[in-house]
Amino acid sequence: APETVQAVRQVLAAGGAPESLALPVATALGEGAADRLRADPWQLLHIAGVRPEQADGFARALLGAESRPDDERRGRAFTVWLLEQAALAGHTSLEAPALTAALAQRGVPDADAALQSALAEGEALVFQDALEEPGAPAPTPEADGDEEETGEERPVRVLVGLERYALAEESLADGLARLINSAPGEHGPAEGWERAAAAARGSAGELIRAVSGHGLVLHTGSEAARAEPARLLAGARALG
Known part of the structure; x- marks a missing residue:
């Protein structure tokens, strides 16, 4: 809200911080952002690009002698x-x-x-x-x-x-576990995959065999490796 941004701008000015941070601070701290920032000036570190020494200077300007390293x-x-x-x-x-x-x-x-x-x-x-x-x-x-x-x-x-990174990693781990435990047989008969692998030959054939037998496969390589997933997709398309 405009009034929130304006209130934050006043707190920033009192602490000698750029008023251009008003909108990012209001967005990051939400309702009552100005009061939260005045009560805890180090909340300024929530804003991308703000360094600890800058937050310390802002806190000293607002809190005076109450700003201590052991706060x-x-x-x-x-x-x-x-x-x-x-x-x-x-x-x-x-x-x-x-x-x-x-x-x-x-x-x-x-x-x-x-x-x-x-x-x-x-x-x-x-x-x-x-x-x-x-x-x-x-x-x-x-x-x-x-x-x-x-x-x-x-x-x-x-x-x-x-917390947000922990939850994201947990969600990713659950998804990968489901992929790993998925039944490869559901994606086409083994004979069909083997024919596709034999036709592709070389490393592309190895990739096709790996995908046919596992729910999750990590494929790495340089520019030359880009052709192998293309062969895999062509084989999968042929299998329906």
């Missing part, structure tokens, strides 16, 4: 910002030690407390990822039961991520 609001905002930056680089989660180390580098005095505060407020989520020991056999349901009986726990690494 919980600062620690939470920096935690979310670091996770956002990691996601932009292709990492939807960070190991907890790496995240706390990055917080310390950004001048957060108690990085562990900052992380715990972000988790407690629901601004980030924590996960445990079981580590595979070199040479150890793949875990089975029976083995998991044995671990519960003996009290032995598999080593894990603690990961921290943002």
